[in-house]
Amino acid sequence: MDSIMRVTVYIKIKPEVLDPQGTAIARALSDLGFAGINKVRQGKIIEIDLDKTNAIKAVSDTESMCERLLANTIIEDYSISIGE
Amino acid sequence: MDSIMRVTVYIKIKPEVLDPQGTAIARALSDLGFAGINKVRQGKIIEIDLDKTNAIKAVSDTESMCERLLANTIIEDYSISIGE
16 A cells, blocks of 8 residues: 655745746746736645645645745645645 | 736756755744655746747747747746646
8 A cells, every 4th residue: 555645735925925037037938038927926835744644634734834844824825635 | 808818837946956044944843843845856846928829839939938038948847837
């Protein structure tokens, strides 16, 4: 039986917050000659392999991981998905 | 008519490559008392809003953006999805 449960966390900067990294990427892409770049936003993906547990506990544990460490909830939003 | 096409790029470190950031996150989570953490891997999400174009051109442009700037293809894999 598969003894690992993978949880994936997507962390994105809140829409109303400036994203200097995204702005720098957009400028660099335009400088390389890519046309039609309107906006670029950069975020993080964090894949966590947990000991097998039930999905509800995995999500609630991961939420507290986000609140306590993984996301800066003042400027970032996060979402959690179970499995690949 | 919606004049923007959003392309999302997921960039992950290749499985065979060490991920020091992921290792540091795993240790920090354990230090905070979270049990059952087996492995943590961190990657990037890049959302690009392009002028409306056809999906094939959007994907091929984004692939060359990844090859030329967004991904370090020696140690990273990338995948592209169209839309939200």
